[in-house]
Amino acid sequence: EAGVAQSPRYKIIEKRQSVAFWCNPISGHATLYWYQQILGQGPKLLIQFQNNGVVDDSQLPKDRFSAERLKGVDSTLKIQPAKLEDSAVYLCASSLERGIWETQYFGPGTRLLVL
Amino acid sequence: AQKITQTQPGMFVQEKEAVTLDCTYDTSDQSYGLFWYKQPSSGEMIFLIYQGSYDEQNATEGRYSLNFQKARKSANLVISASQLGDSAMYFCAMRGRYSSASKIIFGSGTRLSIRP
Numbered sequence: 001e002a003g004v005a006q007s008p009r010y011k012i013i014e015k016r017q018s019v020a021f022w023c024n025p026i027s028g029h030a031t032l033y034w035y036q037q038i039l040g041q042g043p044k045l046l047i048q049f050q051n052n053g054v055v056d057d058s059q060l061p062k063d064r065f066s067a068e069r070l071k072g073v074d075s076t077l078k079i080q081p082a083k084l085e086d087s088a089v090y091l092c093a094s095s096l097e098r099g100i101w102e103t104q105y106f107g108p109g110t111r112l113l114v115l
Numbered sequence: 116a117q118k119i120t121q122t123q124p125g126m127f128v129q130e131k132e133a134v135t136l137d138c139t140y141d142t143s144d145q146s147y148g149l150f151w152y153k154q155p156s157s158g159e160m161i162f163l164i165y166q167g168s169y170d171e172q173n174a175t176e177g178r179y180s181l182n183f184q185k186a187r188k189s190a191n192l193v194i195s196a197s198q199l200g201d202s203a204m205y206f207c208a209m210r211g212r213y214s215s216a217s218k219i220i221f222g223s224g225t226r227l228s229i230r231p
Contacts, residue, residue, distance in 0.1 A: 033219070042119075042206050042221030043160070089158060100148040100210050101167055104219075106160035 002026065004107035006092050012113045018080040021110045025073070025094030031055075033104060034067055034077050035091040043091055049075065050098055082114045117142045119207055121222035128197050129230050135182070136192040136225050138207030144168075146212045149190040151181065154204040154224070163205075166190055194227075202229045 005024040013019050025032050030051050035043035046065065047057040051072040060067070064083070069075040079086055089109040095102040118141040128134045140149065151163040166174045166181045174181040182191040194201055204226050210219040 040223075042208075042223050044221070045219050048219070091160065093160070100146055100212050101165065102148075102210075103150070103162050103165060105162065106152075109158050111158070 004092055004094055004105055006090075006107035006110055008110055009108060010111050010113075012115065013082055014115050015084055016081040018078065019082055019112065020076050020078045021090050021092075021112075023075045023077070023092030023107060025075075025092070026105055029094035029096055029105075030072075031095045031098045031102065032069055032075050033093040033095075034075070035093065037089045037091055037109070039088070046077070048098070055098060079112075082112075084114050087112055087114045117144075117209060117211060117220050119209055119220050119222035121207055121225050123225045124223075125226040125228070127228050127230055130199060131196055133193060133195045134197050134201075134227065136194075136205050136207075136227065138190045138192065138222060140188050140190060140207070140209050142188075142209065142211060144211040148210050149181070149183070150208040150210070151179070151190075151192045152206045152208060152221075153201075154206060156203070160206070164192065197227075197229050199229050199231060202227060 007022050032049045034046045037043040046060045047067045048055040049069040052069050067077045091109045093104040093106045095104045120139045147168045149166045153161045164176045164179045166183045178195045180193045204224045206224045207222040
C-alpha cells in the first residue's frame with residue numbers, strides 16, 4: 001500500500017512570495033490533516049478535512065494560509081504572502097476516519113525556508 | 116483546554132537497556148486516544164502505539180509498551196532492549212472525540228539518544 005505522498009520535499013522562497021504544497025493521502029482515507037512543525041517543537045494541526053469538508057481550521061492563519069481538498073482526495077496548502085516565521089516543516093497525514101482511535105499516517109513533509 | 120506535557124527534552128541511554136519516556140496530559144473529554152510517534156532525523160513521523168482511554172489493558176507493540184495511568188493522566192512509553200536505531204525524537208499525542216471541539220495535539224517531544 002502506498003503511503004502519504006507530498007511534494008515538493010524542499011522549498012526556499014523569499015518573504016512576501018507565495019508557495020503551495022501538495023498532498024496525496026493513502027487510498028481510501030477519508031480524513032486528511034495538515035500540520036506545521038517548527039524546528040524543536042511538536043507538530044501543530046493547521047486544518048483537518050473529512051472528505052472535502054473542513055472539520056477544524058481553528059489554528060489556520062486564514063489571512064495568509066488557505067487549503068482545499070476539492071474532490072475529497074488530494075489536497076493543497078497555500079501560503080500567500082509568506083513570512084519569515086512560516087519557516088517550518090509542513091506535514092500531511094491521513095486516516096481512514098476521524099474517530100479518537102484512528103491512527104494518522106504521515107507523509108515525508110515539505111521543508112520550507114523563508115528568507 | 117487540552118494539553119500534552121513531555122518533561123524530558125533529551126535522554127541518553129545505553130544500548131540494550133530499557134527506557135521510559137514520560138508523557139502527561141490534561142483533557143476534559145471522557146473519551147480520548149493517546150498515541151506515540153517516532154521521528155528520526157529524516158523527518159517522517161512513524162506511528163508506534165495507541166492507547167484508548169477506556170482500554171483496561173496497557174497497549175503493547177513488540178518492544179514498545181504504554182504505561183497508562185488514567186488517574187494520574189500519564190501515558191509513558193517504555194522501550195525494552197533499546198537499539199541504536201531507536202535514536203530519534205519521540206512525540207506523545209492525544210485526540211479527543213470528533214464531535215467535540217477537542218483538537219489533535221502533540222507534546223514538545225523527547226530526543227532519545229542510544230549509546231553503543
